[in-house]
Amino acid sequence: MGFRNTGFCTGVLLHHRTAHVVAPLFGIVYNTVMAQRIVVDTNVLVSALRSSRGASHRLLMMVGRADFEIALSVPLVVEYEDVAKRMEPETGLSASDVDDIIDYLCSVAHLQEIHFLWRPVLKDARDDHVLELAVGAGCAVIVTHNVRDFAGSERFGIRAVRPGEYLRSIGGSP
Numbered sequence: 001m002g003f004r005n006t007g008f009c010t011g012v013l014l015h016h017r018t019a020h021v022v023a024p025l026f027g028i029v030y031n032t033v034m035a036q037r038i039v040v041d042t043n044v045l046v047s048a049l050r051s052s053r054g055a056s057h058r059l060l061m062m063v064g065r066a067d068f069e070i071a072l073s074v075p076l077v078v079e080y081e082d083v084a085k086r087m088e089p090e091t092g093l094s095a096s097d098v099d100d101i102i103d104y105l106c107s108v109a110h111l112q113e114i115h116f117l118w119r120p121v122l123k124d125a126r127d128d129h130v131l132e133l134a135v136g137a138g139c140a141v142i143v144t145h146n147v148r149d150f151a152g153s154e155r156f157g158i159r160a161v162r163p164g165e166y167l168r169s170i171g172g173s174p
Contacts, residue, residue, distance in 0.1 A: 073132075
């Protein structure tokens with residue numbers, strides 16, 4: 001752990017992968033590191049709801065912590081809700097349970113309005129809204145099981161990665 005004086009009556013305290021601005025006069029510590037913002041594709045949510053053993057489930061259990069921040073848009077939330085409620089027999093979750101999960105995700109997510117459409121970009125037009133969210137929210141990563149469906153996202157500086165790969169990149173176990 002180190003402390004560096006920046007000349008502005010503050011310092012930077014470095015510990016692990018976090019940085020904090022310290023105001024020594026008042027003893028106040030401010031977290032200045034923004035968590036990486038990501039988009040979680042619907043197939044990752046589906047996988048997490050179906051099984052508690054995989055990387056998708058582990059990733060969703062980490063939502064709301066300091067490791068990363070998810071971005072959501074109205075079209076993606078509507079898709080989450082539609083797909084999750086149709087899966088009731090497979091997951092054992094009631095419509096109310098699904099509403100609670102989605103409400104929680106919305107409460108901790110960066111909610112992004114989409115003002116510009118980048119269509120068509122992807123080979124599956126049904127995925128374009130996910131890419132538009134990632135672009136609009138300034139995300140560097142889309143977490144998906146269908147990496148090939150997001151070929152072309154690199155033109156926007158956005159990588160498509162599988163849940164296990166993303167967990168490894170942030171120091172989590174896949």
